[in-house]
Amino acid sequence: IEEVNVGAYCFKSQYLFSALREINNNNKKGEYYLTDIISVFRRKKLKIESVGTESEEEAFGINSKEELAKAEKILRDRALKKFLEDGVTITDPANTYIDISTRIGEDTVIKPYTIIEEDVIIGSECVIGPFARLRPGTVLSDKVEIGNFVELTRCNVGEGTKIKHHTYVGDAVIGKNVNVGAGTITANYDGKNKNKTTIKDGAFIGSGTVFVAPVTVGKGATTGAGSVLTKNTSVPDKAVVVGVPAKPVKRR
Numbered sequence: 001i002e003e004v005n006v007g008a009y010c011f012k013s014q015y016l017f018s019a020l021r022e023i024n025n026n027n028k029k030g031e032y033y034l035t036d037i038i039s040v041f042r043r044k045k046l047k048i049e050s051v052g053t054e055s056e057e058e059a060f061g062i063n064s065k066e067e068l069a070k071a072e073k074i075l076r077d078r079a080l081k082k083f084l085e086d087g088v089t090i091t092d093p094a095n096t097y098i099d100i101s102t103r104i105g106e107d108t109v110i111k112p113y114t115i116i117e118e119d120v121i122i123g124s125e126c127v128i129g130p131f132a133r134l135r136p137g138t139v140l141s142d143k144v145e146i147g148n149f150v151e152l153t154r155c156n157v158g159e160g161t162k163i164k165h166h167t168y169v170g171d172a173v174i175g176k177n178v179n180v181g182a183g184t185i186t187a188n189y190d191g192k193n194k195n196k197t198t199i200k201d202g203a204f205i206g207s208g209t210v211f212v213a214p215v216t217v218g219k220g221a222t223t224g225a226g227s228v229l230t231k232n233t234s235v236p237d238k239a240v241v242v243g244v245p246a247k248p249v250k251r252r
Contacts, residue, residue, distance in 0.1 A: 006059040009034070015046055075100065083110075096129075105142065123159070141176075154194075158201065171213065172197040181207035181225065188213045190231075200237070224249075 019040040025032050041048050053059060057074050061067065079100035080093045088104045090096050092112035098104075102116050105124030110116070114129035122128065123142035132146045135153035140146070144157050147164035155169050158176035163169065165182035171194045172186050184205050186197045195213035199205065203217050206225040217223065217235045224242030235241050239248050 004059070005035075006061070009037075011037075015041070015044075019044070169197075171195065172199065172211075174199045175201035175203070175219070177201060178203045178205065180205045181209065183208040184211075185209075186211045186213055195231075 016037065019037050022040045023032055023034075023036040027033070038048060060071055060074065062071050076097060077093075079098050079102075080090055080096065082100065083098060083102075083104055084090060084093075086104070087106035089107070089109040090098075091109065095112045096110055096114050098110065098114075098116045099118040099120070101118045102120045102122065104110075104122045105126070107124055108122055108126040108128065111127070111129030111132075113131045115133045116122075116128070117133075117135050119136040119138075120134045121139045122134075123140055123144065125143045126140055127145045128134070129146070129148065131148045133151045134140075134146070135151065137154035138152045139156045141157060141159040141161075143160045145162040145164060146152065147162075149166045150163050151168045151170075152163070153170045155172045155174065157163070157174045158178065160177040161174055161180070162178075163174075163180040163184075167180055167182065167184045169180070169184070169186050170188040172188070173196065174180070178199055178201070180199075181204075184207070187210060188194050188197065190213075197211045197213045198216045200217060200219040200221075202220040204222045205217070206223045206227060208226045209223045210228045211217075212229060212231045212233075214231065215229045215233050215235075217229075218237035218239065220238040221235045222240045223229065223235070223246060224240070226244070227242050227246040228244040229235070229241070230245045233246065235246075236248075240250050241248050
């Protein structure tokens with residue numbers, strides 16, 4: 001036998017429900033079999049077609065958690081192959097997860113142990129990872145660098161911006177050529193609402209800065225290491241703020 005029925009069917013609903021009334025349970029187990037619908041269709045001279053596949057993967061059954069994991073790996077491998085063919089460099093495909101809905105520009109490099117979830121857009125010539133996580137709603141412009149242990153969600157990041165180490169950024173709009181120091185956190189959730197952080201072009205964010213959103217940082221502004229910008233803080237363009245809570249010390 002060189003043909004196997006994988007048990008997947010597609011019916012015109014009006015014909016299906018009519019034919020279901022004509023199947024019976026005249027068998028040893030006294031059960032009703034959906035497969036008997038084909039015989040009913042044949043008697044009624046309705047159109048029947050079969051669809052073949054050259055790949056065994058298309059007919060892979062899922063009846064356990066182990067088989068589900070295998071099926072998910074098949075889909076992941078297909079996604080990685082697509083991105084590689086589109087000009088994306090994935091340095092270690094075996095240890096990289098990219099949802100197939102992701103859009104990635106040419107010459108972007110994805111390093112190992114990176115997770116990119118659904119509804120993410122990445123521009124060209126970016127560098128992502130290792131150990132980075134991009135969650136839904138993240139949009140990266142061209143030439144953005146996202147480093148190790150950085151998590152982004154619902155963010156829009158401008159061209160040339162660097163977020164390199166141990167950082168969480170959620171519900172934020174970050175402009176062009178911004179440097180976000182290690183350990184920066186956007187405290188975007190106040191227990192009821194998700195609030196936005198806005199960081200404008202050319203800002204320099206010191207290591208360990210905490211933004212208690214909503215917060216706005218102006219163009220070319222600087223936050224000192226370990227600063228805490230409290231709720232509704234607005235840092236003027238080119239200002240330097242330091243401390244807990246952060247206060248202006250000078251303008252550049």
